Amino acid sequence: MHRRTFTRSRSPAINAGQNGFTFAGQTTSPGNIPSSLFGRQKIAPFEIRHLMPSFIHATFRPPFSSVHWRLTLDLRQTLENSLLICSLGYCATKMRGSILERLPPNLWNARDKLSPEMWISIELALLITASIIYFCVTRIYWTKISPDYDTTTRQATPQERPASPSLIARDNRRASNPVPSPAPRNSNFGFVWMTVPKNYRDSADDGMLFGLLTGPLMSAALLYLSEKAAAASPPLDPLPQSWIIEQPIVLDGSAHPLTALQALVLSRRNLVDMATVCSTILIVHVIASWMTERRHRRKLKVPEGEVSSVPRKESRRTYLSVLFTISVSLWVLCVRIALSEMRLGIWQST
Structure with a gap:
């Protein structure tokens, strides 16, 4: 056997x-x-036509160099990620000082030169910058082309014999619907700490940018709607008219009572901060996985597509996961305290 x-x-x-x-x-x-x-x-009985190409290719030669480089970009992934990035950028622009402060001064530091909405806009801008860098590193494929690439390809291709007459019609039908070439593979895929490729579906897109931007985008959109309702004169009712429920009760016994709309704005600010914190933790996971795998590959040679930094023993893997989770949590807490001491409004609503 x-x-x-x-x-x-x-x-x-x-x-x-x-x-x-x-x-x-x-x-x-x-x-x-x-x-x-x-x-x-099975062969399609009709010709398949595409509105746009699957990939965009561009070949250029750097100055003072005889080597040509070919740039390949997946058009579908580029459009999807650009839509997410532009949507989050639109939300960040709307937050930039367009809404007046509707909370009492004791609920935010009045000595700050920037409003909480401005700090949230800065958080989203930093996340957009990190997403663009990640896109450029993992979604743009660079191929080095030597000057004699075309001549070598022609010489290396053997001359095929003529096809049989009985197969000419079948070849013509197959040639009418060519199968597109698969997407180029990139080794810089993002992985969560202590995970391996078999834990993910086989795809050319690792879904990192979708995970980074979806949460902040939804929370920022909800915050903008609540602040727009608070900025109206008179302020709009946060409850839909079709809801037959009682109005929220304002706690008069508290030191600083908030109305229902003010409490909604404050909670959605916390939601945006929490979403950006989760996105930052996801970036830390990916960077830590890259660095650990690169360090292990210096000592071990593994086949392509394998991960050498993840141990085989489940107990060892669980121990490293728990240790990494505690370390990242303490790091985020220290960063938040440092930003507070520096009087920076990033992550100060949580």
């Missing part, structure tokens, strides 16, 4: 044979899967 190798960070390769599924190095009996599933490839 042939013994196949199995790694903890990559699932075994599954081949769809004519008679059924087979793992790498193994065969299965013909009766497991009907052969009609993979026996014949």
Whole structure:
């Protein structure tokens, strides 16, 4: 019996044979899967047309250099990420001093030169900057092209014999609907601490930017709506008219009583700060995973797609995860205290 190798960070390769599924190095009996599933490839009876190309390519040569570089960019990922970044930038612009302060002065530091909305706008701007840097590092593919690339390709390609007459019609049908080339792979994918590639779906997009920007975008939009309602004259009712419920009670016994709308604005400020804190922690996870994996690869040589920094033992992995979680929590707490001592309004609403 042939013994196949199995790694903890990559699932075994599954081949769809004519008679059924087979793992790498193994065969299965013909009766497991009907052969009609993979026996014949279906061809679309019509020509597939795309409105835009899948990838954008640009070739240029740096000054005083004979080497050409080819830049490849996934158009779909670029449009999706640009939509998220521009939406968050629009929210940050709306927060920039356009809404008057509606809370009592004792609920925010009146000695600050900037309002809480301005500090929230700065938080969102810093997050947008980090997202753009991450996009440029992981979504732009650079390929080095030598000057004799074209001539070498022509010489290395062997001359094929003419096709059989019976296959000409089939080849013409297949040529009408070419299959697009797969997306180029980039090794700088973002991983949460102590996770391996088999914990994620196989995709050209790791979903990092969606996770970084979705939470702050939704919380900032809710904050803008509540502040817009507070800035109206008279202030709008925070409860929808279709809700048949009692109005929120104002606690007169507290030192600084808040109305329902003021409490809503304050809670949504806390929500924006919490969302940006979570996004920052996610960035720390990715950077720590990159640095740890790069340090381990200097000592060990692993196959492509494998992760050498994650231990095999579950107890060891759990210990490192708990230790990393406690360290990151203490680091975030120290950063928040330092920002408060420096009289910076970042993360001061939580």
